[in-house]
Amino acid sequence: MTVGSAITASGLLPSDPLCGTFVAMAQKIWTDLGRARMLGINRGEETITDNFLLDVQSAHPAEVATFQFTKPEESVTGADWEWWLTNGREWVGLLIQAKVLKAKANLYSSIKHKVRGRPQIDILLDQANLKGIPALYFLYNHSLLTFPKLSWNCHSTPPQLEQLGCTVAFAAAVKPLIKQGGVGISTLGPVSVPLRCLVCCRGFAGSSDDPSLPRRADGIVRFLAERAASADARFDVPGLRYDPPAYVRELISAPIEDRQRVIEQVRAEVGPIGSLVVIKDRS
Numbered sequence: 001m002t003v004g005s006a007i008t009a010s011g012l013l014p015s016d017p018l019c020g021t022f023v024a025m026a027q028k029i030w031t032d033l034g035r036a037r038m039l040g041i042n043r044g045e046e047t048i049t050d051n052f053l054l055d056v057q058s059a060h061p062a063e064v065a066t067f068q069f070t071k072p073e074e075s076v077t078g079a080d081w082e083w084w085l086t087n088g089r090e091w092v093g094l095l096i097q098a099k100v101l102k103a104k105a106n107l108y109s110s111i112k113h114k115v116r117g118r119p120q121i122d123i124l125l126d127q128a129n130l131k132g133i134p135a136l137y138f139l140y141n142h143s144l145l146t147f148p149k150l151s152w153n154c155h156s157t158p159p160q161l162e163q164l165g166c167t168v169a170f171a172a173a174v175k176p177l178i179k180q181g182g183v184g185i186s187t188l189g190p191v192s193v194p195l196r197c198l199v200c201c202r203g204f205a206g207s208s209d210d211p212s213l214p215r216r217a218d219g220i221v222r223f224l225a226e227r228a229a230s231a232d233a234r235f236d237v238p239g240l241r242y243d244p245p246a247y248v249r250e251l252i253s254a255p256i257e258d259r260q261r262v263i264e265q266v267r268a269e270v271g272p273i274g275s276l277v278v279i280k281d282r283s
Contacts, residue, residue: 018213018279019200021059023163025052026195030165033142037103045098045110046274048140049080052166053275060279067251067263067276079124080138080274082131084244085199087212087281091244093133094217095273097124097171100140107182108139111174121175127271128171131245132238134221135171139192143185151189153227156201166195170221172235173228191228193220199279213281214240244278245269252278 029048036043057066081096097120099108113120128135141164143150152159164185169192177187193201197220204219205211211219218240225235243249247266254262270276 016200017282018060018063019196021056022196022199025055026165027162028055028165029140030142030162033100033103033140033165037142043100045080045100045140048100049098049138049274053277056277063280063282065252065278067259067278069263069267069270069273069275079127079135079272082133082270082273082276084248084276084278085214085217085281086244086278087214090212090214090240090242092214092218092221092240093131093238093244094221095124095128095131095133095135096138097121097135098138098140101143101185102182103142105182105184106143106145106186107184108188109182111137111183112178119178121171121178124171125175131271134225134237136221137169137171137174137188138195139167139169139185139188141165141167141185145185149186151186151192153190153193154197154201155203156197160194163194163196167192168195168198168220168224170224170228170235173224176233191224193224213279248276248278251276 029052032048033043053066057064079095080098081094083094083096085092085094099111101107102109111121115123124135143164146161147159150161150164152164154163157163167189169188173191174183174188177183177191198217199213200216201220202211202216204223205215218237222237225237229235247269250262250266251259
């Protein structure tokens with residue numbers, strides 16, 4: 001498996017390296033969790049996330065910039081990552097919490113985690129609202145279930161089991177589904193899409209023949225919000241913006257040898273997250 005593998009199906013960008021990397025990452029997560037399951041090894045969200053960041057940054061050193069903040073404060077907001085996707089003209093921000101599917105129970109047991117008695121998901125949603133960006137879950141998966149018991153909501157390709165290694169869900173739509181004991185892949189599958197849809201799928205990005213990275217991601221977030229909507233619940237999605245927060249500009253303009261100083265300088269403004277990631281369209 002190579003991270004630069006091309007995607008040729010209708011509805012996907014045919015030769016975008018970033019798309020190929022995200023396809024490979026989902027497959028790697030599925031495979032690694034499956035091997036760990038066979039060996040009786042537990043792989044937590046933090047380990048998978050750190051490996052994900054390293055692999056994506058290594059594959060795209062010119063397009064991806066990763067800024068690591070201290071981890072313990074994640075319990076305050078519930079956020080692992082803050083992402084900013086851009087083509088240099090438009091930006092979309094995402095606040096992301098990762099959860100791993102527990103093998104035996106087939107549940108995201110930690111999704112009901114509480115911080116000082118308050119549900120972590122409420123803290124995540126509040127912080128995303130303050131920042132004016134959507135909150136998402138990245139769900140790390142391996143399951144012995146197969147289709148059709150598992151959901152496939154990508155409209156660009158036929159079902160591919162390994163691409164469910166990482167799926168994406170709109171956090172506000174997850175909240176009503178959380179129950180005592182956690183939520184399973186069968187429950188969240190219908191309101192999730194494969195990870196690659198964030199960067200690969202162009203079918204929800206409007207009328208442009210060649211939609212930008214931020215427009216592709218924005219279209220998928222809106223699709224997730226609309227898919228989970230009902231007569232009793234509608235979900236607002238912040239739109240594209242022409243400038244990121246000032247702290248993002250400060251971070252990406254800092255020389256690499258000066259990054260740690262700038263991270264400390266903007267820490268209070270960024271808030272308690274694990275890492276901030278900026279991904280720029282190659283175009």
